[in-house]
Amino acid sequence: METQEFSETFPLFHNLETETLEWLLSMTETESYEPQEVLFSEESWGRGVDFIVSGWVKLETVRGGERNTIEIIGPGGFVGEAAILGNVASGSQVVAMSPVQSLTIPAQRFLQILRQDVQIQHRLLQLMVEKVVEYQRYCQFYRQPPKVRLATILISLADKYGETSQRGIELFNFPPQDLASLSQLTLEECLQVMAKFENKGIIATDEHSNRLLVCNIKQLHHIIGKLGGD
Numbered sequence: 001m002e003t004q005e006f007s008e009t010f011p012l013f014h015n016l017e018t019e020t021l022e023w024l025l026s027m028t029e030t031e032s033y034e035p036q037e038v039l040f041s042e043e044s045w046g047r048g049v050d051f052i053v054s055g056w057v058k059l060e061t062v063r064g065g066e067r068n069t070i071e072i073i074g075p076g077g078f079v080g081e082a083a084i085l086g087n088v089a090s091g092s093q094v095v096a097m098s099p100v101q102s103l104t105i106p107a108q109r110f111l112q113i114l115r116q117d118v119q120i121q122h123r124l125l126q127l128m129v130e131k132v133v134e135y136q137r138y139c140q141f142y143r144q145p146p147k148v149r150l151a152t153i154l155i156s157l158a159d160k161y162g163e164t165s166q167r168g169i170e171l172f173n174f175p176p177q178d179l180a181s182l183s184q185l186t187l188e189e190c191l192q193v194m195a196k197f198e199n200k201g202i203i204a205t206d207e208h209s210n211r212l213l214v215c216n217i218k219q220l221h222h223i224i225g226k227l228g229g230d
Contacts, residue, residue: 001025001053001103009076010051012123020117027113028103033057033096040094045083048106052077055100056172060181061092069181072097072174074161081124084110098172098210141184149183150193151220154203158214168215173205 003021007013013024031050033039039050039057050057052075059071059079070092073079082088084107105113114121134156141149154171162169180190197203202220204213214220 009053011076012078012120012127016119024113027105027109031102031104033100035096035098037096038093039096040080042091042093045088046107048104049078049080049084049110050102050104053101053103056097057094057100058097058178059092059094061089063091069178072157072178072182074172076161146185146189147193147196148224149185150179150190151223153179153182154214155217155220158217162214168213169217171212171214173210173212
């Protein structure tokens with residue numbers, strides 16, 4: 001990967017000096033994963049940070065055989081930093097949802113980067129604060145109707161990882177169970193809301209390309225703004 005592409009792909013590294021980008025790239029190792037392959041298990045947390053070049057992964061907890069998706073990360077995102085800087089939830093793992101290509105920075109090198117570059121420190125702090133604010137918003141889901149919960153999740157994924165095209169904002173066609181977990185809905189509730197969104201032309205699915213299309217993100221914002229009112 002060239003330095004310009006590296007900078008454009010990962011917001012954490014936007015507009016850094018070429019020399020800094022070359023230094024960062026020299027520390028990376030390229031990895032590939034197949035769908036359902038585990039990137040981080042409970043035993044391997046802390047080995048490094050994976051920066052997702054292409055594909056989609058999910059952070060999930062596994063307890064008593066029950067899996068619960070708590071975050072989806074797409075191209076331009078990264079995972080693993082929390083285990084290096086602190087702790088992660090017990091029983092958690094990161095699993096590929098599609099074919100994935102990533103760049104891995106080993107833990108000690110990642111810490112070295114943070115110690116030596118204040119600008120990256122600041123950006124990482126900003127991104128982690130954004131995550132905290134997002135999780136706080138999700139903690140209020142129990143007060144909100146199902147369509148507001150799902151609309152909030154779709155907007156978040158579209159804003160962070162969506163690709164704009166003539167058809168709308170394109171995302172991976174996530175399994176409904178994963179969207180249900182993120183939205184804190186039952187699978188049946190999630191499917192019902194998705195069907196309503198499709199009927200209203202807010203979203204669509206392209207089975208051929210395995211894409212979820214957000215056709216009318218303004219309407220999703222409107223749903224949130226009205227707190228689910230019709």
